[in-house]
Amino acid sequence: MEPTSLSGLPSGVGEALEAEGVADLYPPQAEAVGAGLLEGENLVAAVPTASGKTLIAELAMLSAIERGGTALYIVPLRALASEKRAEFERFEEFGVTVGVSTGNYDSDGEWLATRDVIVATSEKVDSLIRNGAPWIDDLSCVVSDEVHLVNDRSRGPTLEVTLAKLRRINEGLQTVALSATVGNAREIADWLDAALVDSDWRPIDLRIGVHANGTIDFDDGSRTEVPVGDPPTDDQTAALVDDALGTVEDGQGGSSLVFVNSRRNAESAAGDLAAVTRRHLEESERAELDALAEEIRSGSETDTGETLADAVESGAAFHHAGLTSAHRELVEDAFRDRLIKCICATPTLAAGVNTPARRVIVRDWRRYDGEFGGMKPLDVLEVHQMCGRAGRPGLDPYGEAVLLANSAERSEELFDRYVWADAEPVRSKLAAEPALRTHVLATVATGFASTRDGLFEFLTNTLYAEQADDDHHLRSVTDGVVEYLVANDFLERDRDGDRDAIAATSIGHTVSRLYLDPMSAAELIDGLRAASGGSGTDTDDATTAADRGDGVQYAPNEDSAEKTQDFVTYGRVDGNDGREEADSEAPDGRPELTPLGLYHLVSRTPDMYELYLKSGDEKRYTQTYHEREDELLGPAPSEYEEVRFDDWLASLKTARLLEDWATEVDEDRIAERYQVGPGDVRGKVDTAEWLLRAAETLGREIGLPDDAVAAVRDARKRVEYGVREELLDLAGVREVGRKRARRLYEAGIESRSDLRTAEKATVLGALRGRERTAETILENAGREDPSMDDVRPDASAAAAATAGTAGNDGEGGNGQSNLGDFR
Numbered sequence: 001m002e003p004t005s006l007s008g009l010p011s012g013v014g015e016a017l018e019a020e021g022v023a024d025l026y027p028p029q030a031e032a033v034g035a036g037l038l039e040g041e042n043l044v045a046a047v048p049t050a051s052g053k054t055l056i057a058e059l060a061m062l063s064a065i066e067r068g069g070t071a072l073y074i075v076p077l078r079a080l081a082s083e084k085r086a087e088f089e090r091f092e093e094f095g096v097t098v099g100v101s102t103g104n105y106d107s108d109g110e111w112l113a114t115r116d117v118i119v120a121t122s123e124k125v126d127s128l129i130r131n132g133a134p135w136i137d138d139l140s141c142v143v144s145d146e147v148h149l150v151n152d153r154s155r156g157p158t159l160e161v162t163l164a165k166l167r168r169i170n171e172g173l174q175t176v177a178l179s180a181t182v183g184n185a186r187e188i189a190d191w192l193d194a195a196l197v198d199s200d201w202r203p204i205d206l207r208i209g210v211h212a213n214g215t216i217d218f219d220d221g222s223r224t225e226v227p228v229g230d231p232p233t234d235d236q237t238a239a240l241v242d243d244a245l246g247t248v249e250d251g252q253g254g255s256s257l258v259f260v261n262s263r264r265n266a267e268s269a270a271g272d273l274a275a276v277t278r279r280h281l282e283e284s285e286r287a288e289l290d291a292l293a294e295e296i297r298s299g300s301e302t303d304t305g306e307t308l309a310d311a312v313e314s315g316a317a318f319h320h321a322g323l324t325s326a327h328r329e330l331v332e333d334a335f336r337d338r339l340i341k342c343i344c345a346t347p348t349l350a351a352g353v354n355t356p357a358r359r360v361i362v363r364d365w366r367r368y369d370g371e372f373g374g375m376k377p378l379d380v381l382e383v384h385q386m387c388g389r390a391g392r393p394g395l396d397p398y399g400e401a402v403l404l405a406n407s408a409e410r411s412e413e414l415f416d417r418y419v420w421a422d423a424e425p426v427r428s429k430l431a432a433e434p435a436l437r438t439h440v441l442a443t444v445a446t447g448f449a450s451t452r453d454g455l456f457e458f459l460t461n462t463l464y465a466e467q468a469d470d471d472h473h474l475r476s477v478t479d480g481v482v483e484y485l486v487a488n489d490f491l492e493r494d495r496d497g498d499r500d501a502i503a504a505t506s507i508g509h510t511v512s513r514l515y516l517d518p519m520s521a522a523e524l525i526d527g528l529r530a531a532s533g534g535s536g537t538d539t540d541d542a543t544t545a546a547d548r549g550d551g552v553q554y555a556p557n558e559d560s561a562e563k564t565q566d567f568v569t570y571g572r573v574d575g576n577d578g579r580e581e582a583d584s585e586a587p588d589g590r591p592e593l594t595p596l597g598l599y600h601l602v603s604r605t606p607d608m609y610e611l612y613l614k615s616g617d618e619k620r621y622t623q624t625y626h627e628r629e630d631e632l633l634g635p636a637p638s639e640y641e642e643v644r645f646d647d648w649l650a651s652l653k654t655a656r657l658l659e660d661w662a663t664e665v666d667e668d669r670i671a672e673r674y675q676v677g678p679g680d681v682r683g684k685v686d687t688a689e690w691l692l693r694a695a696e697t698l699g700r701e702i703g704l705p706d707d708a709v710a711a712v713r714d715a716r717k718r719v720e721y722g723v724r725e726e727l728l729d730l731a732g733v734r735e736v737g738r739k740r741a742r743r744l745y746e747a748g749i750e751s752r753s754d755l756r757t758a759e760k761a762t763v764l765g766a767l768r769g770r771e772r773t774a775e776t777i778l779e780n781a782g783r784e785d786p787s788m789d790d791v792r793p794d795a796s797a798a799a800a801a802t803a804g805t806a807g808n809d810g811e812g813g814n815g816q817s818n819l820g821d822f823r
Contacts, residue, residue: 001030008038008063009095017055019392021238028199029059035195037468038063040140040174042194044402046185049388050203050356050399053178054087056197060176061088062483065096065116073119074162076146076155078102079328081119083354084145088117098778101128106472109133122159127515129165139173142166147177147188148381150463150680151426157435160428163192164461165448166768179463180385190464203393208413211236211403219419232275238405241342243398244359245280253280254358254396255335257387258344261364263677265319267304269344269363270311270318270461277315279342288339292330299326301667304677308635312340319345319355322677347382356392360401365418381423428464431474434606436519437481443492445512447505452482453498510701514694520605524695525702527601528712531593532704553616554770593711595718597631599658602691604651608684611654611674613646621649624656657681658688662718664738665729685719692716726750740767743801747794755781764788 003022004014005741025033025504028047033397037043037060039524043058061071073088077083082295085100092098099115101513109128112118113135120128122144129136129144144163150156163258167173175192180186181200188197209218214227226243233239244254252498258273260266281289293309304322308331311317317331334340347367362383369376391399403418405411430436440455442641449455456475459465464474473761482502490508494501504512603610615622618768625636657674662679670681693716699709714725721731729751730741744750747766749758755778767774771788778786 001025001034005037006033006059008066009059010062010066010091012094013062016090016094022055023563025055026121026203027201028052029056031197031199032056032551033059034143035197036722037176038065038337042175042179043197044179044185044189045197046179046188046192047197047199048181048206049385050204050392051199051202052147054084057145057176057178058088058091060143060174060489061117062091062096062237064141064174067140069145070115070135070138071141072125072139072166073143074115074122074125074145074159075119076121076149076159078281079325079332080145081121084119088119101223110135113138122155122162123417123515125166125586126162126395126442129162129169130446130512132446139170141174141176143176143178143413146180148179148182148426150428151381151424152433153309154435155440156428157430157432160463161241161439161443162528164458165443166460167192168461170447179288179426180381180388180423182381182423182426186465188426191463195701203389204396205403206387206391206393206399206405207451208387208401208419210405210411211240212408216240216400216402217411217661218400218414218466219415222327225496232272232279236270237269237361238273238276238403240361242276242279244340245277245501253338253341255338255340256359256361257344257355257357257389258342258361258363259347260344261346261367263318263322263346265364266320266344266346267307271307272317272318273342273344275312277391280341281315285315285339289315289334292334292339296327296330299324302678303673304671311447315339315341317343318344320677320679321346321348322679323676324682328679346380355389356395356399357390358399360390360399362386362401362403362418365403365414377398377417379419379424380418380724383418384423395593412434415486417756424612426463430459430462430464431477431478433477433481434517434519436477437484440478440481441485441504441518442512443509444491444502445509445763450503452479452502455482455502461758479788485518488518489811490518490521505699507698510697514697516691516694517606521690521694523605524601524691524698527597528695528699528702528704528708530634531597532708534787592631593708594631594660594716595634595662595715596655597633598690598692598695598712598715599662599719600631600652600655601633602688602695603654603658604648604697605691607691608651608654608687608780610647610650611657611676613650613653614675617653618646618649621652621656625652652729654684657684658719661685661722662715663724664722664742677682685722689716689720693721730755733777735773735776740773740777743767746803747801752781756783759794760788760791761794764791765794766801767793768798769793769803 002024003017006014026046029052032043032045035041035043037056040063043060045053047053059075062072064071073084075084081100081102082727085098088096088098096117097115098117098119099112100120101109101112101120106789110133112133132645142163143157147159160298163175164670175194179188181198182188185198186196186779194725207222208219209216211226214225216224216226218224222368224238228234228236228239229693233242240628241256241258244256246253258269260269289312293313296305296309296312305327308323308327310315317335319328319331331340331343334341334353365383366375366377367606368374387401390401396743403414407412443449443455443458455478456471459474459478465471468474482491482493485508486493489505490511491502492505511518514521514749602608636648639645653674657670660670662672667678667681671678692712695717696709696712699712714728717726717728721728721740721741723731727738727741727745730736730749731738733755736744744763747762749755749763749766755763763778764771764774775786775788775811
């Protein structure tokens, strides 16, 4: 089937696709068209990676646009959103406009109404619905990429409920779901009332096998000798990477993607494999890699960045969530360009980002699982996702995926467990806490249900209802969640005969719009009330269980299979009402709100992934707790409650990281002190900024005094910019950021207004003579004449700025982070 033979697309699209090399549709694509894809019919495409799922989505969206509609493309990762936007923007020549939205969960994204294609994460789409984005009602096509992720315990329920809401809002909505091959694709199609294209066809061959005793045995019966030699190829992984680079048929060398089970293993493996990849570099590649390594170093001077740059110089790299997003993008781009020859990655890279390799090596097929109590084998679906990264049309003549075994017996086990096995069925995780409490509140607050029966009726549209033998468990858990939300005054209930009405309170609406877990909101409200000495609005909407002092852990009915002990917040222990005054008080007798207290408050919410307590941490942070107890909001658990007190200390450790960041501690020192990567630091900072912004809103909602709300706002800005209080005004100027703000301040420029009047030579000296940067900053500060023509940097200003930016260990200095300026 030729693209030019397709009807219902914008004029010229078929010819453009043929110009891209799409002479004929792949069999799964042709089957999708035959199933009514271009006529607006629902479709589930369960086909292997690299088999043309994206073009199926593009055809559906373009045909919807041609019919006068709007299309939404849901992705699982922010990084994938940017990648897809770049792909879709090639259709702009046909009048198709593309927009991306992934952040600002309290926004309605009104500007997106002008776009034909909107790319967003499932969380962002959920928040847009909660905030009443009007254009949602006008959608005519929604594409869900990687729909099998409804199986994910943390993110799956959001995708599941979001699809159910979108289909309820617009009954004529075309739903197209893309997935890897899963064990129950028909069940997913039935849930979405969709036709099913279920295929194992691939445009190029993918062989999957196991390497043991110097030989790869593949699933097609073939064998390839890859002996383990002398250094640097003296282990299986190194030998396989070397073989892929040096013995390929097309003479171009094949890249490798190595999956390992931890960040530390990814970094160490990349360092080891650098000796292998270095031998295969051409001189021109060495120069390009040197430049890339320098770019990485200039963006971060942390140990992680330095280690990455060292590996990149030799043509290897690692990839994990501890890297900054900028560094991950640099690695991915260089790998796609075949400049980097090997990436060692944790399994997260298998979740959709386009990083094709000639050979995928699954080195570690087990990883630590705390609930399991040890090393647990990966799911078949996850390993198949990794294997699917091997081989891409136009880039590779074939793909190979290899698992590693140390014996013939283990090789046989891996064939049975992964190579021959079918992927597990996708199962809904909606009925598990904590997801349900968030989605029950949002479902009521956004008007999808106004009674108990209406709530259950809405939930019948979910995959959970499709899969459940009966709805007893879901009803039981949902009833417990409703009771919790009512007890915290996020919902109100009115029982009148057979009618059991439920509605969101004012604060319940606010919590839903802020995209908070209700338990996070309850924790924030309790802590803010503790800081206000109990002063807050006396409306019913703002009364929580903490105010009643009942200390109840609200759980589902006793016959429920799952109890939700996490319902209790720290402010609700042993009947304590959370209003005990700290020794440190504001002038009116209220406990003083400090940044550490606020950072600890947001760190103990379910929405913040707190740091782990490691060896020696319990003693260290117990001491910190006793030294700074007066600053912490709400009563602490008893030290005899070991699990809950350790959790309190882990939150305190996270809060100290944020405090270090907000007092301008060098990023490399933060990373070393807390044993995290630069990406982790930025993740904690971003989450804290979001939660503190929510705390501001909640503080106003409950009637917190103005000075207390101002304290929350200042703590938020300090963590957002990463600066001490005196730099807040300067750091708020676009393009300044934390490092430049400190340099300007030390040179005597202390505010935005100073930038408008200061000597240009002083500004230029403080900014290290960077004329373009100085001009941009002065323009952003509102200076009438920002030009630096004929201006020479003031040497004394440069010296003062340099002297004032000496390293900071968090004990009172004014040193600067090396994260780089905020952009």
